[in-house]
Amino acid sequence: MRETDLSGALLTWYDRHAREMPWRVGPAERRAGLRPDPYRVWLSEVMLQQTTVAAVRDYFERFTTRWPTVSDLAAAEDADVMGEWAGLGYYARARNLLKCARAVVAEHGGTFPDTRAGLLSLPGIGPYTAGAIASIAFDRAEVVVDGNVERVMARLHDVHTPLPAAKPELTALAEALTPVDRPGDYAQAVMDLGATICTPRNPACGICPWRDPCAARVAGTAPELPKKTPKKPKPTRLGIAYVARRADGAWLLERRPDKGLLGGMLGWPGSDWGAAPQEAPPLQADWQTLGAEALHTFTHFHLRLTVRIAHLPEGANPERGTFLPPAAFRPSDLPTVMRKAFDLARPALETP
């Protein structure tokens, strides 16, 4: 089958089966002349990096309700944005989100550039995101390759080279299929196919628009593709979090430095994270160790966080951190690992 026939078959399928998403302008709306809002496309693409559509929906709705335009977001307080982002993970994305919004306002008059090159010049926008926005928001014929697209290409062409070595080959195959007509819809169509039909475990080949030309279906190799080079097991690091509450109910919290893991996020004062963390209490107190640890997995390591708790008197004077009164403290502002520590500590600290 020729490339144009392949992309045409997929677009016909997309016209009937496109997923509805709050940031998406579906095929029927596009035909009616509606165009996607680049701000919403950009925001969704940044949120979707390393995160599922299901996890992103609520965050997207909250962000766009609170900050409906890129100018609104650019004018937001850093702490408010970090707070709304809490729980989505990969916090560098939230810091870059703000930098990018401010650059769009300061350097582009509040309008996103409409080319891949222009988008690439913005903070926090890498090649994948630039291609996705150029394609989806501006209908440019850019190749957009995420994990879904890699899987679909590996199967369609029965590619057995393991990832990540296969990336250039899969990208070239995806590029060859990108049509000049409706490239934005096409990019979303391949993603939808990968997410709903050509799924990792049980591809539904029987109802796939590429059923006939698919080489892996014919060879019976679809479920085992794409091949992957085995990952090294993740190491485990240890750490200590100090969760303290003052007699008036205020919690002792600390904003983490901008650089590094969980940068700019609110958290509990703590030790370094490593093989043998050093005690680093924010003040002398009667620290009690909880029986359970907060367990969390980051991209490159597992963390086992020992949680120590303390009741502090009114005049407590810590070397680190700031007391937040209960009315100003929203547990939802905490990144997930700090929230886990809080959930463990809360019952014992409920009564100041």
Ligand code: SF4
């Ligand atoms: S036929 Fe099966 S393996 Fe091939 S693209 Fe479709 S769902 Fe994937």
